[in-house]
Structures are given as C-alpha cells and as structure tokens.
Amino acid sequence: MTTENNGRDAFSAYHPVTLFLYFCTVLFFSMFFLHPVLLAISLASVFLYSVLLSGRKAVRFNLLWMLPVTLLIALVNPLLNHSGATILLYVNDNPITLESTVFGLLSAAAFVSVVIGFSCFNVVMTSDKLMYLFGRMIPVLSLMFSMTLRLVPRYKAQIRKISEAQKCIGCDVSQGGIFQRIRNGVHIVSILITWALENAVETADSMKARGFGLKGRTTFSIYSWKRRDKTLLAVQLALLAVVFAGMGMGAFETACFPFVRIAGLSGKSVAFFAAYALFCLLPAIVDGKEYFVWNSLKSAG
Amino acid sequence: MSKKPDRRLIFSVVLIFLAIPLTIAFGMSVLHDRRYYFVSVAILIYTMLPFLLSFEHRRPKAREVILICSLSAISVIGRAAFFMIPEFKPVAAIVIIAGICLGPESGFLVGALSGFVSNFFFGQGAWTPWQMFSFGIIGFLAGFLHQRGILNENRAVLCVFGGLSTFVIYGGLMNLSSALTVSPGFGQDVFWATFLAGIPFDLVHAASTVIFLLFIAKPMTERLIRIRVKYGLMEDKDSSAQ
Numbered sequence: 001m002t003t004e005n006n007g008r009d010a011f012s013a014y015h016p017v018t019l020f021l022y023f024c025t026v027l028f029f030s031m032f033f034l035h036p037v038l039l040a041i042s043l044a045s046v047f048l049y050s051v052l053l054s055g056r057k058a059v060r061f062n063l064l065w066m067l068p069v070t071l072l073i074a075l076v077n078p079l080l081n082h083s084g085a086t087i088l089l090y091v092n093d094n095p096i097t098l099e100s101t102v103f104g105l106l107s108a109a110a111f112v113s114v115v116i117g118f119s120c121f122n123v124v125m126t127s128d129k130l131m132y133l134f135g136r137m138i139p140v141l142s143l144m145f146s147m148t149l150r151l152v153p154r155y156k157a158q159i160r161k162i163s164e165a166q167k168c169i170g171c172d173v174s175q176g177g178i179f180q181r182i183r184n185g186v187h188i189v190s191i192l193i194t195w196a197l198e199n200a201v202e203t204a205d206s207m208k209a210r211g212f213g214l215k216g217r218t219t220f221s222i223y224s225w226k227r228r229d230k231t232l233l234a235v236q237l238a239l240l241a242v243v244f245a246g247m248g249m250g251a252f253e254t255a256c257f258p259f260v261r262i263a264g265l266s267g268k269s270v271a272f273f274a275a276y277a278l279f280c281l282l283p284a285i286v287d288g289k290e291y292f293v294w295n296s297l298k299s300a301g
Numbered sequence: 302m303s304k305k306p307d308r309r310l311i312f313s314v315v316l317i318f319l320a321i322p323l324t325i326a327f328g329m330s331v332l333h334d335r336r337y338y339f340v341s342v343a344i345l346i347y348t349m350l351p352f353l354l355s356f357e358h359r360r361p362k363a364r365e366v367i368l369i370c371s372l373s374a375i376s377v378i379g380r381a382a383f384f385m386i387p388e389f390k391p392v393a394a395i396v397i398i399a400g401i402c403l404g405p406e407s408g409f410l411v412g413a414l415s416g417f418v419s420n421f422f423f424g425q426g427a428w429t430p431w432q433m434f435s436f437g438i439i440g441f442l443a444g445f446l447h448q449r450g451i452l453n454e455n456r457a458v459l460c461v462f463g464g465l466s467t468f469v470i471y472g473g474l475m476n477l478s479s480a481l482t483v484s485p486g487f488g489q490d491v492f493w494a495t496f497l498a499g500i501p502f503d504l505v506h507a508a509s510t511v512i513f514l515l516f517i518a519k520p521m522t523e524r525l526i527r528i529r530v531k532y533g534l535m536e537d538k539d540s541s542a543q
Contacts, residue, residue, distance in 0.1 A: 151374035190520035256335035
C-alpha cells in the first residue's frame with residue numbers, strides 16, 4: 001500500500017499461489033542464510049524487482065534509507081560483538097574481530113534484502129490475493145482480516161462526521177483549552193465506540209440472516225489457473241528442488257564464529273547458486289519476455 | 302463437544318513434541334549463525350497456531366466475529382491517528398480492554414489481528430509475527446488475569462498492568478527480535494545494547510498505553526459491557542456451543 005504498481009510489471013499478474021511461493025522462498029533464504037553469494041543474488045534480484053515495480057521511487061528509497069541502515073548495522077556489530085578468533089585492532093581495549101566484521105556485513109545485507117523484499121511483497125501481494133489464498137483454508141480468520149480492513153476507512157469517515165457534528169456545539173478537539181480538548185477527544189472516541197459496537201451487532205444479525213456459518217457456501221474469486229501459471233509453477237518447483245538439494249548437501253553453509261567458514265564454490269555448488277539465481281530473477285525474466293514480445297509485436301504491426 | 306478439546310490437544314502435542322524439535326534440529330544443522338533467529342520465529346508462529354485454529358474450528362458466531370473485528374479496526378485507526386509520534390500507539394490499551402471485557406481468547410485475537418492488519422497500512426516486515434504475538438499475548442494475559450480475579454476494572458490497576466506489560470512483554474520481545482536480526486546468538490553485549498537503545502521507545506510506548514488506558518478504559522469498558530448485556534454476547538457460550 002505504500003507504493004503502487006505502475007502497471008509495467010507482468011509477473012504480478014500471475015496466479016497468487018506462484019507469487020506467494022516466490023516471496024516465501026526469497027524471504028526465507030535471505031532471512032536465514034548468510035552465504036555471501038546467496039545474499040548477493042537475493043539482494044540484486046529484489047533490488048531489480050523493486051525498481052521494476054516502482055521505478056525511480058524505489059531507487060531513491062533504497063539509496064536514501066537502505067544504504068545508511070546497511071552501514072549502521074555493518075559498523076555497529078563489530079563494536080558490540082567481540083566473539084571471534086581473529087583480532088584486527090583494539091578500540092578502547094575492546095577487540096574488533098574479523099569474524100564479527102564479516103558477520104556485520106552479511107547480516108546487514110540480509111536485513112536490507114528482507115526489507116526490500118517485503119516492500120515488493122506489499123505491492124504485489126494485495127489483500128485480495130491473500131484473502132484468496134487463505135479463504136478456503138481458514139475461512140473465518142480470512143473473513144475477519146478482510147472485515148477489519150474494510151472497517152478502518154469506514155470508522156475514519158464516521159469519526160469525521162462525529163467531529164463535525166461536535167464542532168457545531170463547540171465540542172471538537174480544536175476548541176477550548178488543553179484539558180477541554182482532551183475531554184472532547186475522549187468524548188468523540190466514545191461516541192465512535194458506541195456507534196461501532198451497535199453497528200457491529202446489526203451487521204452480525206444481517207450476516208446471520210444471510211446464512212453465515214452454514215455449509216455449502218461458495219466464494220467468488222477472479223483468479224484462475226492458466227497454462228502460464230502451470231508452467232511457472234513447474235519451473236519454480238524444479239528450481240526449488242535443486243536449491244533444496246544444495247541446502248541438504250551443505251552448499252550454502254556459512255558460519256562466522258569462532259572462525260569464518262564459508263562453503264566454497266565448486267562445479268556442483270555453482271549449479272545450486274545458478275538455480276537460486278534463476279528462481280530469484282523469475283520476475284525480471286517474465287517482465288523482460290513480456291517487454292520483448294510487446295515490442296516485437298509493435299514493430300511487426 | 303468432547304471431541305474438540307482432544308483434537309486441539311493432539312495438535313498442540315504434535316507441535317510441541319514434533320514440530321519444535323524438528324525445527325530446532327533443522328536450525329542447528331543447516332543454519333549456523335541464524336539458528337536462534339529462525340527457531341524463535343518458528344516457535345512464535347507455532348504458539349499462535351493453536352489459538353487461531355481452535356477459534357476457526359469452534360465455528361464462532363457472527364456477533365463474536367464482528368465484535369473482534371470492530372475492536373481491531375478501532376485500534377488500527379488509533380495507531381494511524383498517532384503515527385507521527387513513534388511508538389505512541391493505543392493498540393495495547395485497546396487490546397487489554399478487549400481481553401478484560403470479552404475474555405482471553407478474544408483478547409488474543411484482537412491483538413494478533415490488529416498487529417497484522419495495521420501492518421497493511423504501515424508495511425509488513427520481519428517484525429509482523431513478533432508484533433502479532435506480543436499484542437496477542439498481552440490481550441490474553443489481561444483476560445486471563447481478569448478471569449482469575451487479579452486484574453479488575455480499577456483504573457490504577459489497569460494502568461500499572463498496561464504500562465508493565467507493554468514495557469516488558471512488547472518491548473522485551475521486540476528488542477529480542479531486533480537483537481536476533483543483527484547478532485548471531487545470545488551474546489550478552491548485543492542484548493544489553495539493543496535493550497538500552499530500545500528503552501526510550503519502550504518507555505514512550507508504555508507511557509502511551511498508560512495514558513490511553515487512563516482516558517478510554519472507563520468509557521470503553523462501560524460501552525462494551527453495555528453492549529454485552531444488551532445483546533447477551535459471549536455469555537451464552539456454553540448453551541449455544543452444541
């Protein structure tokens with residue numbers, strides 16, 4: 001909700017299941033694995049995707065906010081964390097170790113990829129997609145989620161109405177001394193609560209009258225499985241199988257303490273990283289393909 | 302009636318004796334410096350699941366459902382109204398009132414739902430499960446202590462409970478989450494550093510909870526109890542559960 005999809009992104013038009021799988025995987029790996037190659041792949045691809053989604057705004061956000069945060073985490077960690085065996089230098093008798101410096105850099109990169117990844121998630125996984133995904137598994141909780149989302153703007157509008165009415169009789173939060181204002185504010189809130197609760201009971205009765213909780217109800221959705229979704233899911237699952245095989249074989253193992261130990265690159269592990277990179281770059285690949293097809297169609301016509 | 306607690310028990314047993322050890326084993330063997338972070342997030346989610354799923358399987362009545370939604374929406378609005386002051390939010394206060402007036406289960410749900418939905422306005426992130434759990438457990442605790450007769454509608458008692466629970470539970474858990482994102486394990490230095498750095502924010506949050514409880518606890522409990530008495534909500538649970 002913070003940023004808007006500008007319509008250039010074709011990947012977000014795919015089926016919610018494939019989108020959810022994409023974000024779960026990328027966020028899981030960048031949250032919990034600290035292998036530098038893996039992190040570089042995640043960071044580069046979420047950065048690319050955020051630019052594809054929100055254009056220049058994303059670049060500005062990433063550079064303005066994410067760069068300082070990265071530097072801060074990377075700097076603070078070696079100053080606070082003195083474990084590790086290789087001492088680089090002393091600051092006020094506190095050892096600065098190579099291990100915690102490396103860990104600081106890696107966890108900063110992980111933090112930033114997770115934040116940028118979630119900023120893409122917020123644009124792509126809109127509430128209706130989440131409703132669709134979880135509506136069948138947990139219907140009551142999904143309904144509650146969607147109702148709460150709906151009630152927020154409704155209550156906002158109601159608060160405005162109440163405070164305008166109160167203004168006419170000199171009881172708005174903008175009128176009177178400081179204590180009077182607080183009292184007026186509390187009064188407005190309690191009016192809202194009374195209204196909201198009465199309204200809730202009415203809504204509940206109306207829901208009950210229309211068969212809430214009865215069996216055999218169906219739900220509407222605008223998402224359908226197309227052939228391209230099947231293809232995408234198959235590709236995703238194949239790549240994930242390779243990535244998880246790599247995880248099982250320890251290709252992504254990284255430990256910073258007491259010594260820095262990072263699983264090296266070999267012919268096999270390059271294949272695992274390539275699979276992960278392909279998976280992370282799926283949005284860019286899909287968008288690139290769409291762009292290419294669109295332009296070639298335009299020039300042909 | 303007799304089947305439901307069994308299924309819930311089996312589910313919890315499976316989670317505690319199977320899922321949690323497996324998660325820890327996975328974390329220990331595969332994730333080196335991230336194991337504490339991963340295991341703690343996973344256990345948070347496992348702890349919330351039985352609450353949420355038992356509510357789902359109970360087939361709650363429409364009135365219960367919408368009452369919980371309304372309270373969550375009010376706390377989301379409150380958080381949005383004060384968004385320019387960092388950590389100054391009424392969510393904990395409203396969650397505590399919900400727990401006291403409607404019971405521990407509703408308190409937990411209002412807390413978790415407010416945490417989840419408000420992040421659709423403020424941005425989801427790695428902090429979402431932590432916030433959901435912290436607010437939820439504050440509401441649960443308020444309802445539980447109220448049922449035991451320890452916590453009553455007395456404003457002073459409520460404010461002390463609100464301030465303490467916000468500072469200790471919410472602040473403590475959020476500091477733990479930020480410490481685990483930047484540090485490999487339970488290093489004491491890192492914990493004290495994040496805790497100290499968090500103190501101003503936690504104090505503001507605790508103070509805001511106290512202030513909100515001071516002002517809205519009385520009108521809100523009065524109205525909630527009024528609506529409960531007027532429409533007979535949440536009272537006939539036993540008679541209508543069959």
